Amino acid sequence: MKVLVIGANGQVGKHLxxxxxxxxxxxxxxxxxxxxxxxxxxxxxxxxxxxxxEDDPDTIAKAFEGVDAVVFTAGSGPNTGxxxxxxxxxxxxxxxxxxxxxxxxxxxxxxxxxxxxxxxxQEAPPSFAPYVVAKHYADDWLRxxxxxxxxxxxxxxxxxxxxxxxxxxxxxxxxxIPREDVAKVILASLKNDSTIGKEFQxxxxxxxxxxAIAGL
Amino acid sequence: MKVLVIGANGQVGKHLxxxxxxxxxxxxxxxxxxxxxxxxxxxxxxxxxxxxxEDDPDTIAKAFEGVDAVVFTAGSGPNTGxxxxxxxxxxxxxxxxxxxxxxxxxxxxxxxxxxxxxxxxQEAPPSFAPYVVAKHYADDWLRxxxxxxxxxxxxxxxxxxxxxxxxxxxxxxxxxIPREDVAKVILASLKNDSTIGKEFQxxxxxxxxxxAIAGL
Numbered sequence: 001m002k003v004l005v006i007g008a009n010g011q012v013g014k015h016l017x018x019x020x021x022x023x024x025x026x027x028x029x030x031x032x033x034x035x036x037x038x039x040x041x042x043x044x045x046x047x048x049x050x051x052x053x054e055d056d057p058d059t060i061a062k063a064f065e066g067v068d069a070v071v072f073t074a075g076s077g078p079n080t081g082x083x084x085x086x087x088x089x090x091x092x093x094x095x096x097x098x099x100x101x102x103x104x105x106x107x108x109x110x111x112x113x114x115x116x117x118x119x120x121x122q123e124a125p126p127s128f129a130p131y132v133v134a135k136h137y138a139d140d141w142l143r144x145x146x147x148x149x150x151x152x153x154x155x156x157x158x159x160x161x162x163x164x165x166x167x168x169x170x171x172x173x174x175x176x177i178p179r180e181d182v183a184k185v186i187l188a189s190l191k192n193d194s195t196i197g198k199e200f201q202x203x204x205x206x207x208x209x210x211x212a213i214a215g216l
Numbered sequence: 217m218k219v220l221v222i223g224a225n226g227q228v229g230k231h232l233x234x235x236x237x238x239x240x241x242x243x244x245x246x247x248x249x250x251x252x253x254x255x256x257x258x259x260x261x262x263x264x265x266x267x268x269x270e271d272d273p274d275t276i277a278k279a280f281e282g283v284d285a286v287v288f289t290a291g292s293g294p295n296t297g298x299x300x301x302x303x304x305x306x307x308x309x310x311x312x313x314x315x316x317x318x319x320x321x322x323x324x325x326x327x328x329x330x331x332x333x334x335x336x337x338q339e340a341p342p343s344f345a346p347y348v349v350a351k352h353y354a355d356d357w358l359r360x361x362x363x364x365x366x367x368x369x370x371x372x373x374x375x376x377x378x379x380x381x382x383x384x385x386x387x388x389x390x391x392x393i394p395r396e397d398v399a400k401v402i403l404a405s406l407k408n409d410s411t412i413g414k415e416f417q418x419x420x421x422x423x424x425x426x427x428a429i430a431g432l
Contacts, residue, residue, distance in 0.1 A: 054337045054345075083298040086346035090353070091337065121307065124271045128300035136352060137306070188381075 003190060004029045004067040004105070006053070006096055007074025008107035009037045010113065011159065016071065017046050025125035026190065031063055031074075054094035057158060060092075069107035070100050071186055082130040093138035100147055107196075108147045111182070111187055112139050114155050114174065114201060139199075149190050151199035154182045167205025168212040175203030188213035219406060220245045220283040220321070221311055222269070223290025225253045227375065228327065231255030231399035232287065233262050244405065247279055252328050269308035276308075277315035285323035286311075286316050287402055298346040305347060309354035316363055323412075324363045325405055327398070328355050328426040329389065330371050330417060370398045383421025391419030402430040 003020055008014045008030035008209040020028040021044045038048045049063040053074060059209040062165055064070070072093055077083035093110070100108050116135040122132045124132045142149050157176045160179030185202050188209050207215070219236055223229045224246035236244040237260045246257040246264045254264045265279040270291060280286070287310055292300035309326070316324050330395045332351040340348045359366050378396030401418050404425050405411040416432055423431070 057334065081298065082302055083342070083346045086302055086349045088297055091349045094353075118273065125297070130299045133302045133307045137310075 001025060001190070002027050002029055002047075002066060004031060004049075004064060004070045006031045006072045008041060008048075009079075009090065010073055010075065011179045012073045012157070012182050012186075014083050015162075015180045016073065016186050017041055017130035018044055019183055019187045020190075021046050023187065023191075026187075027207050029063070029067055030074055047102050048216050053095070057095045057098055057102075060095050061102050064099050064103040064105050065105075067105050069109070069190060070096065070105055071109045071111070071190070072096055073111040073186070085134045089134035090138050093134075094141050097138075097142050097145060097147065098163045101145060106148045107190075108142065108149045108187060110139065110142050110144075110149065110151045111186070112151050112153050112199070114153050116153070125210040127192065148193075148196040150195040150197075152182070152185060152189065153199065153201040154185070155201070157182065163204065164209055165204065165206055166209055166212050167207060168216060170200055170213045172203055172205075175205075177203050181209065184209045185213065217241060217284040217406070218243050218245055218263075218282060219285045219287060220247060220265075220280060220281075222286065223327075224248050224257060224264075224287045226293075227395045228258065228289045228291055228373070228398050228402075229394045232256055232289065232402050234260055235399055235403045236406075237262055239403065239407075242403075245265065245279070257344045269311070270303055271317075273311045276311050277318050280315050280319040280321050283319075283321050285325070285406060286312065286321055287325045287327070287406070288312055289327040289402070301347050301350045305350035308353050309328055310357050313354075313358050313361060313363070317361060322362075322364045323406075324358065324361075324365055325366045325368065325402060326355065326358050327402065328367050328369050328415070330369050332369070359422075364409075364412040366411040366413075368398070368400070368401060368405065369415065369417040371417070371419035373398065379420065380425055381420065381422055382418050382425055382428050383423060384416050384418040385432060386416055388417045388419055388421075391421075393419050399427045401429065408429065 009032045009130045017028040020026045028046040051063045113135040121132045155177045160178040162178045191194040225248045233244040236242045244262040257264045292304040330337045371393045376394040377385040378394045
């Protein structure tokens with residue numbers, strides 16, 4: 001199964017492509033923004049495709065050729081303003097969902113934010129609310145499709161080394177999770193079709209990732 | 217027919233409330249953000265309701281009591297950043313659409329931007345693109361409801377005195393239109409149920425507003 005990793009050059013994305021390449025039954029196609037970012041992925045033996053997510057849907061859809069599943073782990077990042085939140089976290093997400101539909105790539109895994117509910121929009125501080133709105137509508141768009149989707153809501157991301165142990169459920173207490181473990185959760189979700197049509201929150205915990213995902 | 221004007225204290229909104237109050241068969245309920253804004257509307261004999269559009273949907277929905285139609289002419293304005301674009305032009309619009317559904321107020325007129333298509337998002341300059349995205353998704357949300365909607369796409373707004381003459385069609389050549397004439401177009405749309413389920417662009421022209429709207 002070939003997995004298009006959108007936002008491959010992000011920290012979760014880099015871990016994920018590595019894990020995918022180490023899996024017997026999976027291979028990665030890393031979607032990156034600049035050719036200069038390719039060497040890390042080429043060293044892992046992964047295919048790369050250069051796409052600007054602000055491009056039009058048809059151009060983006062070309063990257064979906066030969067792909068069996070999509071993971072959206074792109075984000076505008078903490079150093080850009082809410083203009084990029086609108087263009088990447090909302091609009092680019094929707095464009096890739098539409099590209100999945102258009103190209104018949106039915107499996108779509110969205111890396112969302114921990115809480116993207118209406119309640120969260122209302123209680124979020126002004127600096128964070130636009131991001132929650134963007135993720136809220138992107139998640140909503142995906143839920144309303146017929147795609148085989150999974151929406152993953154990780155807790156606060158850290159750069160600590162992953163433990164491979166998490167707590168995952170529809171709702172869990174807010175907490176942290178290493179980016180490496182988020183990548184493991186995505187990998188387990190890709191390998192476990194029982195996650196289709198589901199969404200869940202995930203933080204650091206005491207269950208092995210594979211068991212936590214299988215038990216959802 | 218009582219019309220809830222959302223964004224009443226904006227320039228289009230102020231003209232609109234005045235025209236509504238001058239109409240025999242219509243009365244306005246002006247939704248404003250601050251009590252200090254009420255006097256203009258009270259002088260016109262219009263009801264007012266103070267609502268912060270960043271509030272939760274239930275609070276917003278209370279303003280829909282006793283109302284027969286809604287006009288959304290709120291906007292984050294040129295002096296706020298894309299954070300407010302996300303929270304007002306997209307999220308507040310959606311909240312008011314949902315409030316219309318929840319309270320059974322079926323008539324909803326959206327004042328959109330001249331061109332909110334995917335093509336426009338792609339070609340817009342970076343400073344303008346987030347606004348187009350916000351209006352794109354707000355329009356999309358409304359189209360997907362069962363509400364009796366009309367989406368009005370005015371050209372570039374000016375503060376010139378209205379001429380009462382416009383050109384309106386599904387697509388017209390880009391041009392300017394005085395805010396006073398936009399308000400007249402909204403009034404004519406409220407009075408003409410043949411605009412239900414339609415959307416149109418409108419700029420200054422040579423047709424009387426009433427004729428232009430009736431001829432859509």
